[in-house]
Amino acid sequence: xxxxxxxxxxxxxxxxxxxxxxxxxxxxxxxxxxxxxxxxxxxxxxxxxxxxxxxxxxxxxxxxxxxxxxxxxxxxxxxxxxxxxxxxxxxxxxxxxxxxxxxxxxxxxxxxxxxxxxxxxxxxxxxxxxxxxxxxxxxxxxxxxxxxxxxxxxxxxxxxxxxxxxxxxxxxxxxxxxxxxxxxxxxxxxxxxxxxxxxxxxxxxxxxxxxxxxxxxxxxxxxxxxxxxxxxxxxxxxxxxxxxxxxxxxxxxxxxxxxxxxxxxxxxxxxxxxxxxxxxxxxxxxxxxxxxxxxxxxxxxxxxxxxxxxxxxxxxxxxxxxxxx
Numbered sequence: 006x007x008x009x010x011x012x013x014x015x016x017x018x019x020x021x022x023x024x025x026x027x028x029x030x031x032x033x034x035x036x037x038x039x040x041x042x043x044x045x046x047x048x049x050x051x052x053x054x055x056x057x058x059x060x061x062x063x064x065x066x067x068x069x070x071x072x073x074x075x076x077x078x079x080x081x082x083x084x085x086x087x088x089x090x091x092x093x094x095x096x097x098x099x100x101x102x103x104x105x106x107x108x109x110x111x112x113x114x115x116x117x118x119x120x121x122x123x124x125x126x127x128x129x130x131x132x133x134x135x136x137x138x139x140x141x142x143x144x145x146x147x148x149x150x151x152x153x154x155x156x157x158x159x160x161x162x163x164x165x166x167x168x169x170x171x172x173x174x175x176x177x178x179x180x181x182x183x184x185x186x187x188x189x190x191x192x193x194x195x196x197x198x199x200x201x202x203x204x205x206x207x208x209x210x211x212x213x214x215x216x217x218x219x220x221x222x223x224x225x226x227x228x229x230x231x232x233x234x235x236x237x238x239x240x241x242x243x244x245x246x247x248x249x250x251x252x253x254x255x256x257x258x259x260x261x262x263x264x265x266x267x268x269x270x271x272x273x274x275x276x277x278x279x280x281x282x283x284x285x286x287x288x289x290x291x292x293x294x295x296x297x298x299x300x301x302x303x304x305x306x307x308x309x310x311x312x313x314x315x316x317x318x319x320x321x322x323x324x325x326x327x328x329x330x
Contacts, residue, residue: 006033007315008069012085013076014039014062017171018100020051021304022074027058029308029322031315035070036063068092072311075099083112096314097134098307104136105203120310122319123147123258124207129313137310140302141166141223142200144232146207147261147279148294151254153211157240161217166234167224168298191225198223231270232298240290247283247290255281259320260301260309268295276325277305300325 009026011019014037026034037047043064048054050062066073069092075082082103091097104110104117111117118132119125121143129135138146145164152158167190198221208215226233240247248263255261261279268280273295284291296302305323312321 007031007071008033008035008067009072009074009311010034010036010038010067010070011074011076012038012066013078013081014047015042015050016076017299018303018307019074019076021299022076022307023047023051023054023058025300025304025308025322027054031317031321032072032311034058034060035067036060036065038063038066040064068095070095072315073097074307075101077101079103086112096132096311098137098310098314099135100137100303100307102139102199102203104134105138105142107206110136119203119207120306121146121207122306122309122313123255123261124150124210126313129310130316132314135307135310135314137303137307138203139200140232140296140298141168141198141221141234142203142207143302143306144234144279144294144296144298145200145204145221145236147296148234148236148281148292149204149208150211151251152238152240152290153208153215154254155250156212156214157242157250158208158212158215158217158238160239162219162236162238164219164221164234164236165224166221166232167226168232169226169228169230171230171299187227189225189227193223193225195222196220228270230297230299231274232296232302233270234294235291236294237289237291239288240285241288244283244285244290247285251281251283260323268293270295272327273297273301274327275300276327277301277309277323278327 009032039062042062079101082099082101117134117136120135121138251263260277264282268282274297277300279296282293
């Protein structure tokens with residue numbers, strides 16, 4: 006069995022990792038490290054795990070684990086790795102934004118590979134260090150990558166994307182309180198969201214001459230989890246051409262599926278799936294893309310990357326079913 010450790014164990018993404026890993030047939034959870042909850046039962050924080058796990062939060066890490074997941078706040082993964090020296094055989098998957106951009110990818114002589122399997126699966130398979138993509142970035146990139154592959158991003162791309170409350174993390178703030186979020190809707194970080202950088206870098210990998218603007222309007226939705234993104238741009242080909250190039254691009258992607266019918270969030274919540282729908286309106290192509298921000302947008306994708314790195318079946322531990330109602 007592969008020994009796995011989690012650092013930053015009290016947050017939403019760590020909770021999802023624990024739920025998935027305790028049901029993964031090829032790994033054993035060695036420790037869950039948390040400075041704020043050391044010594045407490047894990048199920049006291051992640052209360053749905055009562056009866057499923059008897060581990061307590063640790064105040065020390067095992068620096069010889071096979072795989073380490075970092076579920077720390079942005080900026081804290083670099084600090085943590087600077088303070089701990091893990092075994093040379095330990096594979097590290099970071100869920101923050103510390104290593105996602107090209108200029109940040111090399112740390113202490115180690116290269117963090119950008120972990121979007123639909124973009125560079127072969128590179129992930131040989132990597133020792135992974136920068137797990139952001140949730141908005143995952144959903145939007147999967148909507149646009151096929152167009153970049155065929156050099157069809159030749160105009161500005163307009164994107165509107167809405168995320169649930171869990172996208173803001175477990176710590177409370179003015180805009181995450183129930184009384185503020187319920188029956189409410191708002192825009193934040195218009196045109197400046199931090200995930201734009203990684204989206205742009207991925208598109209350039211497939212379409213090196215890409216220089217068009219990405220106009221992103223991120224929204225806060227009054228639901229708990231999920232991302233619904235819609236993007237549109239000029240597209241001169243037919244809708245049949247569009248469906249064919251998307252289906253061809255994702256034919257070996259087990260979690261990304263193209264729908265001929267309009268899509269909605271409940272189809273993917275609690276799964277590692279991304280569903281994509283296409284519509285053509287005159288000379289404009291509309292792409293809608295949906296994911297669960299905590300699974301395909303974070304912890305599920307991290308496990309998908311682990312599976313690829315260790316030579317497991319890509320879908321191992323991730324055969325999850327959406328709740329229809």
